[in-house]
Amino acid sequence: MTVFRRxxxxxxxxxxxxxxxxxxxxxxxxxxEVNPNQVKIWEEVARDFEAKNPGVKIEMQFLxxxxxxxxxxxxLQSKDRPHIIYSWAGGVLKAQVEAGVLEDITAQVTPHKxxxxxxxxKAFTVDGKIYGLPHTVSQxxxxxxxxxxAKAGVDGTKIATWDDLLGxxxxxxxxxxxxxxxxxxxxxxxxxxxxxxxxxLGGKAGFDAAMKGENGGFEGDVFxxxxxxxxxxxxxxxxxxxxxxFKNPQAVxxxxxxxxxxxxxxxxxxxTQRALxxxxxxxxxxxxxxxxxxxxxxxxxxxxxxxGGVNGWxxxxxxxxxxxxxxxxxxxxxxxxxxxxxxxxxxTFKGAESGLGSPFMRNIAQNIAASKYxxxxxxxxxxxxxxxxVNDATAELAGGTMTPKQAAKAIQDAFKQGN
Amino acid sequence: MLMTRKxxxxxxLTALLLFxxxxxxxxxxxxxxxxxxAAWYSGFNWNGFGTPKNWIGWDNYRFVFDNKAFGTAFKNNxxxxxxxxxxxxxxxxxxxxxxxxxxxxAVMLRMLFFMPYILAEIATGxxxxxxxxxxxxxxxxxxxxxxxxxxxxxxxxxxxxxxxLLVIVWKYFGFHMMLFIAALQGMDxxxxxxxxxxxxxxxxxxxxxxxxxxRPTIKLSIFFAIVGSLQLFDxxxxxxxxxxxxxxxxxxxxxxxxxVMRMRVGFGSAVGVILxxxxxTFAFSYKKWFMRDED
Numbered sequence: 082m083t084v085f086r087r088x089x090x091x092x093x094x095x096x097x098x099x100x101x102x103x104x105x106x107x108x109x110x111x112x113x114e115v116n117p118n119q120v121k122i123w124e125e126v127a128r129d130f131e132a133k134n135p136g137v138k139i140e141m142q143f144l145x146x147x148x149x150x151x152x153x154x155x156x157l158q159s160k161d162r163p164h165i166i167y168s169w170a171g172g173v174l175k176a177q178v179e180a181g182v183l184e185d186i187t188a189q190v191t192p193h194k195x196x197x198x199x200x201x202x203k204a205f206t207v208d209g210k211i212y213g214l215p216h217t218v219s220q221x222x223x224x225x226x227x228x229x230x231a232k233a234g235v236d237g238t239k240i241a242t243w244d245d246l247l248g249x250x251x252x253x254x255x256x257x258x259x260x261x262x263x264x265x266x267x268x269x270x271x272x273x274x275x276x277x278x279x280x281x282l283g284g285k286a287g288f289d290a291a292m293k294g295e296n297g298g299f300e301g302d303v304f305x306x307x308x309x310x311x312x313x314x315x316x317x318x319x320x321x322x323x324x325x326x327f328k329n330p331q332a333v334x335x336x337x338x339x340x341x342x343x344x345x346x347x348x349x350x351x352x353t354q355r356a357l358x359x360x361x362x363x364x365x366x367x368x369x370x371x372x373x374x375x376x377x378x379x380x381x382x383x384x385x386x387x388x389g390g391v392n393g394w395x396x397x398x399x400x401x402x403x404x405x406x407x408x409x410x411x412x413x414x415x416x417x418x419x420x421x422x423x424x425x426x427x428x429t430f431k432g433a434e435s436g437l438g439s440p441f442m443r444n445i446a447q448n449i450a451a452s453k454y455x456x457x458x459x460x461x462x463x464x465x466x467x468x469x470x471v472n473d474a475t476a477e478l479a480g481g482t483m484t485p486k487q488a489a490k491a492i493q494d495a496f497k498q499g500n
Numbered sequence: 501m502l503m504t505r506k507x508x509x510x511x512x513l514t515a516l517l518l519f520x521x522x523x524x525x526x527x528x529x530x531x532x533x534x535x536x537x538a539a540w541y542s543g544f545n546w547n548g549f550g551t552p553k554n555w556i557g558w559d560n561y562r563f564v565f566d567n568k569a570f571g572t573a574f575k576n577n578x579x580x581x582x583x584x585x586x587x588x589x590x591x592x593x594x595x596x597x598x599x600x601x602x603x604x605x606a607v608m609l610r611m612l613f614f615m616p617y618i619l620a621e622i623a624t625g626x627x628x629x630x631x632x633x634x635x636x637x638x639x640x641x642x643x644x645x646x647x648x649x650x651x652x653x654x655x656x657x658x659x660x661x662x663x664x665l666l667v668i669v670w671k672y673f674g675f676h677m678m679l680f681i682a683a684l685q686g687m688d689x690x691x692x693x694x695x696x697x698x699x700x701x702x703x704x705x706x707x708x709x710x711x712x713x714x715r716p717t718i719k720l721s722i723f724f725a726i727v728g729s730l731q732l733f734d735x736x737x738x739x740x741x742x743x744x745x746x747x748x749x750x751x752x753x754x755x756x757x758x759x760v761m762r763m764r765v766g767f768g769s770a771v772g773v774i775l776x777x778x779x780x781t782f783a784f785s786y787k788k789w790f791m792r793d794e795d
Binding site for chain 1: 746761
């Protein structure tokens with residue numbers, strides 16, 4: 082018994098010693114990436130960082146997107162919270178800052194951040210303090226199937242205005258082609274229509290005024306008109322049959338299968354349409370076109386304004402110093418170029434976009450660079466509560482169960498209830 | 501008399517002192533306190549970060565009752581209860597009456613009908629979302645046989661609840677059937693025998709002997725059906741997530757979608773409290789009025 086106990090004791094002691102020698106610091110890195118090819122590169126980057134920083138170990142943790150959103154508040158307030166977490170910036174970031182669960186890393190990232198896109202870094206700055214760094218940006222626009230467009234006699238490069246789009250939809254319908262596929266069950270793919278119309282109709286000034294509650298807030302003219310324009314499109318019945326039951330991956334897959342001529346896409350769908358297509362190859366580069374969201378007559382926004390995401394990594398309160406170092410390492414020239422080469426993302430590191438392999442992604446990068454007003458996704462920017470009401474209201478607009486006026490009112494009511 | 505009672509009371513007291521505190525502690529810690537906390541949170545406008553500060557009184561309850569989707573969710577819960585009672589239980593009972601008898605294949609059939617109940621709710625939901633798929637699903641294939649285009653049942657606010665109700669009946673009738681079979685097999689056969697000797701026909705035996713004897717089981721089954729309906733959540737999520745246009749929410753999926761996912765802890769807590777009140781009221785009144793002869 083005593084021998085056994087002594088053995089056990091020494092084994093435990095050894096394990097402890099080994100533990101400390103092995104890793105002085107363990108960084109817990111929580112991500113939501115589902116593309117295995119990209120995760121593989123990330124793992125290599127983590128191992129690379131470990132090799133360059135002896136004594137640091139990086140532990141990658143994964144949560145599915147929606148599960149992560151649901152769990153985040155509890156997770157971040159536990160003692161065992163991850164050190165580096167995924168973020169879409171916006172209202173959720175602000176709530177996290179107010180709760181004091183994030184670490185101010187301004188000093189640590191200060192020279193490094195100047196090498197990144199300034200507007201993207203700004204999204205991760207709250208009251209002059211930086212809590213994280215962005216690693217990618219994306220743009221929302223129309224991806225189209227060139228073959229189906231040719232079949233209906235539509236030229237994608239000529240679609241510049243909302244009326245052009247409506248005309249194209251009519252032509253596609255006449256040619257018996259499903260004009261647009263959309264993942265309506267997830268709702269956010271539908272909210273792109275309403276919000277991008279608002280970007281076109283109101284511009285930056287329109288959004289800022291609504292946030293301040295001026296001009297009737299989100300119930301104001303700009304937003305009612307957005308709903309009315311969206312309804313013009315909905316009335317043409319442009320979406321695939323049963324679109325309210327499609328989840329986004331199904332819709333993107335259907336586009337990859339050639340079942341619809343257009344999809345209002347995040348630029349990263351360029352990659353996912355292949356992975357999600359039934360044959361796993363999807364549409365090849367020469368068959369996929371892109372046009373920016375059309376302009377609207379009388380709109381106050383610039384044609385170059387963009388809607389899209391800004392994604393990055395936050396460092397949580399009490400995380401070891403190495404956490405911010407790893408974020409910097411992850412968003413360095415070499416890593417960003419490598420991810421750009423695989424066309425996984427539009428990098429935020431200045432100059433890394435030269436690594437982008439495909440002309441499609443290069444075009445997106447140029448659009449975002451030229452944009453003076455890059456509006457973050459509403460469902461992130463307005464925070465989780467109001468954002469989801471925007472999603473609900475636009476889905477109801479698409480389903481015909483709400484009028485543009487009711488939709489705008491629902492959003493403004495939620496905004497006033499606040500959070 | 502007094503002398504004999506004393507040691508008995510002392511023993512009871514020891515048992516009480518010994519066994520009550522752990523149970524009471526666990527019950528307080530994991531049942532009473534969370535309920536109290538939820539009630540407390542429901543007075544705040546709070547996103548779950550830090551400590552709740554913004555006290556808004558009864559506003560969350562007003563927001564809940566003003567919410568159109570909550571009304572739909574409540575109605576859906578009632579609908580599920582009605583269908584459970586009017587479709588599922590009669591179906592389960594009639595199958596039980598057939599399968600309680602011993603004949604070749606009876607055990608096989610019982611197993612077969614019970615199988616859906618064993619299946620995890622999420623798995624069931626996923627399987628049926630494929631079955632209902634209007635392009636690739638089983639339903640679509642059947643429609644195609646007749647040269648018709650299948651409807652997307654889950655994608656329309658008019659049919660989403662119907663599709664979910666079908667799954668609910670399919671999944672849970674086996675459970676109720678098993679309850680009835682167990683009760684039927686435990687029944688005193690002599691009573692039926694006696695009735696038959698007295699010249700009662702099949703219907704009379706069923707109506708006046710079997711069903712009255714099944715009453716406790718039927719009451720239990722109704723209780724399970726109603727409580728299960730009130731709690732229904734995990735079938736909804738993979739099938740429709742409450743959509744389209746919030747047409748297929750139950751109160752619990754409403755709570756999750758509008759409370760948890762939107763980081764409105766106060767609002768969600770208010771829904772939780774409302775649900776709690778409904779469940780407790782139901783459970784106690786059901787026990788008081790319908791199950792009192794069982795104790």
